[in-house]
Amino acid sequence: MHSIKRGIAATVAVAALALTGCSAGGGDDGPVGLDFWAWAPNVDKVVEIWNEQNPDIQVTVQKQDGGDPVITKLLTALKAGSGAPDLIQAEYQKIPTLVSSDALADISGDLDADVADEFADGLWSSVTLGSDAVYAVPQDSGPMMFYYREDIFEELGLEAPTTWDEYAEVAAAVHASDPSRYLGTFSANDAGWFTGLAQQAGASWWSIDGDAWGVDIDESPTQQVAEYWGGLVEEGVIDNKPMYTPEWNAGLNDGSQVGWLSAVWAPGVLSGNAADTAGLWRAAPMPQWDADAPATGAWGGSSTAVTTQTENQAAAAEFATWLNTDPEAVAAMADVMGIYPAATDAAAEALTTSPEFFSNQEDFYDVAAEAADTIAPFTYGPNVNVTFSAYNDEFAKAAEAKTSSAFLDAVAEMQQITVDDLENTGFTVE
Amino acid sequence: MTATTRPSGSTSPRTGVPRAPDDSLEPRELGAAPRRPAGHRFRTRVLTPYAMIAPAILLFLAFMAAPIVYTVALSFQRVQVQGLGLGSGARKTVFAGFSNYVAALDAEFLASVGRVLLYGLILVPTMLGLALLFALLLDSKRSRATRFSRLVIFLPYAVPGVIASLLWGFLYLPAVSPFYFVTDALGLDAPTILSSDLIVFGLANIGLWGGVGFNMVVIYTSLKAVPSDIYEAARLDGCSEIQIALRIKVPIVFPALVMTGLFSLIATLQVFAEPTTLRPLTNALSTTWSPLMKVYRDAFTRDDLGAAAATSVIIAIVTLAMSFIFLRIVQKRAFGQED
Structure with missing residues (x-):
C-alpha cells in the first residue's frame, strides 16, 4: 500500500519535473541564446562561424525534418503558447500562412534600409507580401532551368529548345526515336514545379487588393501552361507519371528520361539519383514563351524568419541578416550547404566553379545567375497548402485522363477549391 | 490478485476444495x-x-x-479569419455548431467511403477464405512440414504495412518490377496495376499478403483446441477428410471467423498506410482516397483541425455501428450454443 502510494507520488513528481523542464529558460546574465529551427543540411556549420564571431549572441540549430513538418510544429508550439524557437527556416510559399497565423515578427524596424538591395525584387516581394512589413530575410532561391542529356541530344541531332514550341518539337523527336524515351514527364505530385512553370508564363496566383485577397489561378497564363502540357500528354510525347518515384529514377539512369525541367539545385538530385550519368547532362535556360522577354519561375527556396515568440527580436534579426548577406556566410552556405544563396551579388562571387556533376559545363553558374535574374514576380496566398493539395488531386485525374481539356478543368477546380477555402475561413475575397 | 495471495489452505476454487468453515472472506494477508x-x-x-x-x-x-x-470538442470549433487575415489577432477560434459535420459529409468523403467499401469487399472475403483454407490444410492429417509452412504464411504479417507497401510499390512499377520484366520477355502485355481501374486490387493484394497469416493463426489455434475424439467419432462414422473439414471444423471455428471478420472489417475502414505510401507513385490515388487519408489531409495539409475532428468522429461512430450490426447479425449463428 504505502509503496504504491509512494510510487504514484514519485511518478507524479517525475512527470511534473519533466513538464517544467521544457520551459526552463536561460538566465538574464550571460550571452543571448537563440534557437534556430532549420532543415537545410550543414546549416549548423555556417552557424558555428557566427557563434565564434559573436560571443554575446549564441545561436543553437535544432535540426528539423523538412519544410512541411517544421511549419506544423511551429504552429502547434504557438498554439501551446511556448516551445517555439527564435528563428525558423521558412519556404517562401509558407510565409503568408505563417503571417496569417501571427507566427512571424515584422522585423522591418530591425533591418538596415539597404538589406533589400541585396536580393532580386521577385524574392524580396515574397518576404514583404507587398507591404511595408518585412517577415523574413531571403535565404536561397530555386530559379528554374532546363536540364538535358547532351549525349542523347547529340546522337539525335537535336539542340536545346529555346522556346516552348521548340520544346514540343524536340519532345516529339525524342519520343519518335524510341517509344520508351521521353523529354520529360508531367508530374501531378509536384505542385511547386507547376507553380514555377505558371510563374514563368506570368501567373501570380494570389494578389492583395486593399483589404481583400484576389485569386487568379484560372487566368490566361496558367490556362496556357495547362493547355500546353495537356496537349503534350494527350499527344503522348510527354510522360504522365510522377517525378521522384523509383521508376523515374530508373529513367534518369537508363536514359529514358532525356530531360528535366528543374531548378538550380538539380545537380544534387541528379548526382544522388543517377550518379552514373555524371558529365552527360547540360544545363540551359528555360524554354521561353516570349524569346524577347526571358523569364523563369522558382521551384523551392526558403528564407530565415523571426518568430513572434522570441524575446530577442533585434538579436534574431541581426543573425538572420548576417546569415543571408554577409559575404563569408553566403560563401559558406553555397559551399558547405550546397544551396544557391538568394543574395545575388554575394552568390555570384561565391559560386565560380561548376558543381562536380556538371564538370563538363564551365558556365553552369553563369546560366544559373542569368536565370536567377529573370525570376518573375509571384505572390503566394494564405492557403497555399490547400491549393497545392488541390493540384495533386486534380492534376492526377487530368494526367490519368490524358486530355488537354482535363488539364484546363483541373485549373478551374484549383481556382474553385482555393476560393471556397478562403471564403469558408472568413477571408475577404474580391 | 487476492486469489493468488490467499493462504493456500483457505480456498481453491479451481479444484473445488471446500472452504474451511471458520475462514471468512476477509483476506488475511493485508492485516x-x-x-x-x-x-x-x-x-x-x-x-x-x-x-x-x-x-x-x-x-x-x-x-x-x-x-x-x-477531438469531440475540436469538431465543434472552427477558425474564423477577418479581412486579409494578416498580423496578430486576425485569426480566432469560434464555435462552429454542427457545420463541420455537415461539411464533412461531402461528396469527397462519401466517394472515399465507397472506395474503401469496394476494397473491403475484395479483401475481407478473400483474406478470410484463404486463411481458413490454409488453417484447414495445416490441420489436416496428411499435410507435411506444417511448422515451416505455418511460419512462412505468417511471416508477411511481421512486415510493417508501410514497408510492405514500398516493396509492392516497386513490384507494381513497370520499369523496376521483375514481374513486368518477365512478362515483357515472354511478350505478354501485363496490366498496369497502378492505374485507376486496378489500383484497388493492388491495394487489396497488399492487405491480403499481410493479413492472411495472422488470421490463419487465429483460426488454426481454435482448430487445435478441438478435442480429437470428435474427429475419431466422425471417422468411425465414415466421414472423409473433406467432410470433416466442412461439417465439423468449419462450424467449430465459426466464432473465430466472426472475430477475425470483425477485426478485418474495422481495419478495412481504417486503411491508411498502404494507399498513403503508394500515392506518390501513381496518379490513381488521390489525397482523399480513404476516409482516414481525408482526415490526415484536412488536419495536416489544410490545417483545418475542426473538419478533421468531425470526420474522425463520424468514422468512429460508423465503425462502432457497423461492428455492432455485424455482431448482431452473426452472433446468433456463431455463439448460439453458448447462450
Whole structure:
C-alpha cells in the first residue's frame, strides 16, 4: 500500500519535473541564446562561424525534418503558447500562412534600409507580401532551368529548345526515336514545379487588393501552361507519371528520361539519383514563351524568419541578416550547404566553379545567375497548402485522363477549391 | 490478485476444495496486525482495489478518454479569419455548431467511403477464405512440414504495412518490377496495376499478403483446441477428410471467423498506410482516397483541425455501428450454443 502510494507520488513528481523542464529558460546574465529551427543540411556549420564571431549572441540549430513538418510544429508550439524557437527556416510559399497565423515578427524596424538591395525584387516581394512589413530575410532561391542529356541530344541531332514550341518539337523527336524515351514527364505530385512553370508564363496566383485577397489561378497564363502540357500528354510525347518515384529514377539512369525541367539545385538530385550519368547532362535556360522577354519561375527556396515568440527580436534579426548577406556566410552556405544563396551579388562571387556533376559545363553558374535574374514576380496566398493539395488531386485525374481539356478543368477546380477555402475561413475575397 | 495471495489452505476454487468453515472472506494477508481499528480496516478494504486500478484508469483517462473528448470538442470549433487575415489577432477560434459535420459529409468523403467499401469487399472475403483454407490444410492429417509452412504464411504479417507497401510499390512499377520484366520477355502485355481501374486490387493484394497469416493463426489455434475424439467419432462414422473439414471444423471455428471478420472489417475502414505510401507513385490515388487519408489531409495539409475532428468522429461512430450490426447479425449463428 504505502509503496504504491509512494510510487504514484514519485511518478507524479517525475512527470511534473519533466513538464517544467521544457520551459526552463536561460538566465538574464550571460550571452543571448537563440534557437534556430532549420532543415537545410550543414546549416549548423555556417552557424558555428557566427557563434565564434559573436560571443554575446549564441545561436543553437535544432535540426528539423523538412519544410512541411517544421511549419506544423511551429504552429502547434504557438498554439501551446511556448516551445517555439527564435528563428525558423521558412519556404517562401509558407510565409503568408505563417503571417496569417501571427507566427512571424515584422522585423522591418530591425533591418538596415539597404538589406533589400541585396536580393532580386521577385524574392524580396515574397518576404514583404507587398507591404511595408518585412517577415523574413531571403535565404536561397530555386530559379528554374532546363536540364538535358547532351549525349542523347547529340546522337539525335537535336539542340536545346529555346522556346516552348521548340520544346514540343524536340519532345516529339525524342519520343519518335524510341517509344520508351521521353523529354520529360508531367508530374501531378509536384505542385511547386507547376507553380514555377505558371510563374514563368506570368501567373501570380494570389494578389492583395486593399483589404481583400484576389485569386487568379484560372487566368490566361496558367490556362496556357495547362493547355500546353495537356496537349503534350494527350499527344503522348510527354510522360504522365510522377517525378521522384523509383521508376523515374530508373529513367534518369537508363536514359529514358532525356530531360528535366528543374531548378538550380538539380545537380544534387541528379548526382544522388543517377550518379552514373555524371558529365552527360547540360544545363540551359528555360524554354521561353516570349524569346524577347526571358523569364523563369522558382521551384523551392526558403528564407530565415523571426518568430513572434522570441524575446530577442533585434538579436534574431541581426543573425538572420548576417546569415543571408554577409559575404563569408553566403560563401559558406553555397559551399558547405550546397544551396544557391538568394543574395545575388554575394552568390555570384561565391559560386565560380561548376558543381562536380556538371564538370563538363564551365558556365553552369553563369546560366544559373542569368536565370536567377529573370525570376518573375509571384505572390503566394494564405492557403497555399490547400491549393497545392488541390493540384495533386486534380492534376492526377487530368494526367490519368490524358486530355488537354482535363488539364484546363483541373485549373478551374484549383481556382474553385482555393476560393471556397478562403471564403469558408472568413477571408475577404474580391 | 487476492486469489493468488490467499493462504493456500483457505480456498481453491479451481479444484473445488471446500472452504474451511471458520475462514471468512476477509483476506488475511493485508492485516499484518490482527486487531486494528475498524475504520482503518474498512478504508484499506475499500481503497485497495481503487489504488490497484488507478494506474490503468489514469493511463486510460490520459491517453484514451482525454484525446476523444478533445477531438469531440475540436469538431465543434472552427477558425474564423477577418479581412486579409494578416498580423496578430486576425485569426480566432469560434464555435462552429454542427457545420463541420455537415461539411464533412461531402461528396469527397462519401466517394472515399465507397472506395474503401469496394476494397473491403475484395479483401475481407478473400483474406478470410484463404486463411481458413490454409488453417484447414495445416490441420489436416496428411499435410507435411506444417511448422515451416505455418511460419512462412505468417511471416508477411511481421512486415510493417508501410514497408510492405514500398516493396509492392516497386513490384507494381513497370520499369523496376521483375514481374513486368518477365512478362515483357515472354511478350505478354501485363496490366498496369497502378492505374485507376486496378489500383484497388493492388491495394487489396497488399492487405491480403499481410493479413492472411495472422488470421490463419487465429483460426488454426481454435482448430487445435478441438478435442480429437470428435474427429475419431466422425471417422468411425465414415466421414472423409473433406467432410470433416466442412461439417465439423468449419462450424467449430465459426466464432473465430466472426472475430477475425470483425477485426478485418474495422481495419478495412481504417486503411491508411498502404494507399498513403503508394500515392506518390501513381496518379490513381488521390489525397482523399480513404476516409482516414481525408482526415490526415484536412488536419495536416489544410490545417483545418475542426473538419478533421468531425470526420474522425463520424468514422468512429460508423465503425462502432457497423461492428455492432455485424455482431448482431452473426452472433446468433456463431455463439448460439453458448447462450
